[in-house]
Amino acid sequence: MSAPAPEGRLTEVADGVHAFVQPHGGWCLNNAGLVVGAGGACALVDTAATESRARRLRELVLARAGRPPRTLVNTHFHGDHTFGNSHFPEAVVVAHESARAEMIATGLQLTGLWPDVCWGELEVALPELTFTDTLTLHTGGVRIELLHLGPAAHTTNDTVVWLPEQRVLFTGDLVMSGITPFCVMGSVAGSLDAMHRLRALDPLVVVPGHGPVGGPELIDANEDYFRWLRALARDGVQARLTPLGLARAMGPGPYAGLLDAERLVPNLHRAYAEEHGAAPGRPLDIPALFQEMADYHGGLPACHA
16 A cells, blocks of 8 residues: 555645645645635535545645635546545536536546545545636636637646636646646647647636646646647657557656656557547546556556545
């Protein structure tokens, strides 16, 4: 069993805007966000993977805002960002319509990948309000723009939360900080397009899905990774190497210092699929690719949730 990581902390990154960051940011240690407007009205961006971490987030939110959030935005369907929804029963959960469908389809499957993690009592609390392209929230006088970056990037249902007046951007897992990006359920080309669209927003503060808060340089770093991944995959296809064979031959190269470098294997499978003409977001055999990733890694990747 992996030892739990330190508890998350809430840090103000702009007036009334807070980032909940869980070190070290690896598997299932996601970030979340809190926006507090006039009169303590507040909105939450994502939750956490386990009962104890969701309860920790709730304590911090109540201490900072003085009341529970009335709106909870999920940036995508993955359980580390959504499993804690049920611990905020006062909030209306908002997400892209495809995120809701994926949450119904996958349920609590994530817990089966790491059975030794103390997940606690969890239940799937589905979005009650969904959208397709954009949606604007007004929370205590704060304008919050929800933007779907599709058709596929990290997943097929990625939502970023943009605060234009504060120039703060919550990216969900479209952007990682010190963590290997992950696009097996989305698209390499779509991720590159997403980086272009995020940069055009001109954010001052970028709160990534995992890892430390930064600025627009995080977008640049993720774009560089996806360009390298695409070039590597093209070379591998020409050399007639399998994604696993290529990963074993080349390794993570300049990105060996990022956490969760084993994600190279499933990322290459996505890149290969696109090189062979697959549409962005076309389903792949995720359980099989996770097992292949574990074989490459030499065991199950560590989850400190």
